[in-house]
Amino acid sequence: MQDSNLSIGDQVEARCTKCRKNNEHTILLIEEGVPFKVECSVCNRQHKYRTPIPPKKVAVKRVVDPNHAAKKEWAILRPEMNMTKVTDYSMTAAYKVNALLNHTDFGIGLVQRIAGDQKVEVLFEDGRKIMRCR
Numbered sequence: 456m457q458d459s460n461l462s463i464g465d466q467v468e469a470r471c472t473k474c475r476k477n478n479e480h481t482i483l484l485i486e487e488g489v490p491f492k493v494e495c496s497v498c499n500r501q502h503k504y505r506t507p508i509p510p511k512k513v514a515v516k517r518v519v520d521p522n523h524a525a526k527k528e529w530a531i532l533r534p535e536m537n538m539t540k541v542t543d544y545s546m547t548a549a550y551k552v553n554a555l556l557n558h559t560d561f562g563i564g565l566v567q568r569i570a571g572d573q574k575v576e577v578l579f580e581d582g583r584k585i586m587r588c589r
């Protein structure tokens with residue numbers, strides 16, 4: 456004799472072929488400890504018990520960090536940065552490539568490129584940013 460906590464009238468989760476999903480079902484018949492016939496609580500259809508559809512594996516979304524490469528680069532370059540050459544960032548200052556600056560929000564940055572008129576591309580710990588300059 457099988458041990459079962461289930462009895463007729465209990466609610467179980469089962470697959471409903473009409474609803475095409477897992478629903479609460481009321482057990483109508485039990486055979487050898489397992490539900491045999493059930494009634495769908497959604498569509499009221501009486502049918503043979505079917506085990507619930509296993510939940511779909513939730514695909515783990517790989518968060519692609521667009522700054523990943525820049526962060527790596529920063530980590531490599533960081534030990535070589537001469538902290539005595541760091542100057543506080545100012546929009547009105549002029550910067551050359553390889554200049555080091557300290558930004559109030561982004562921290563230490565390395566000027567890597569002149570990015571156009573009054574703009575420089577700076578590598579920060581969190582990634583690259585275009586900064587205004589003179």
Ligand SMILES: [Zn+2]
Binds near residue numbers: 471475495498500
């Ligand atoms: Zn149903």
